[in-house]
Amino acid sequence: MSSDTHEAVVQKLIDLYHMLVCHNGFGEMSVDIRILKRGQKEVIIRCGKQYRFVVDTPGQGAEREEWLTNWKHDEEEEQEE
Template sequence: MTSPEQPHMPILQQFLDLYCELFNHDGFGEIRVEMRILRRGQKEIIIHCGKQYRHVLNCDNALANESALKHLLKRDILA
């Protein structure tokens, strides 16, 4: 993995495939994406489209944009 975008490519490809399938479907459809912070600096990405497609990615910067104190508290809670 040479770039940060590479881990996301299978998820984006699956989303694109589901979008195309839904667009070509002769009827109603719905896509929903859910992201949650997990323990150990990971994120879970769930794509809902009739079924659930679950992915877990390492995400060291998931808590990086928060204050240092809040970051440490969440690390303790999530660990």
């Protein structure tokens, strides 16, 4: 089974958020994350439809810390712009 990327999940969340904010009425979005086998997680975004992603879980120890550091770094760059 091939996995989706974290960037694809985040981009879908951003797209749906913009759609909800620009919508003239009520909107609702929810996110569920479930643990799967083989070091993966299932991310389900509900916003009118369901969007299902399977992503690899960042490893433990140094690999996980590197992933978190890179993610925070990306957020800081966006805030500076």
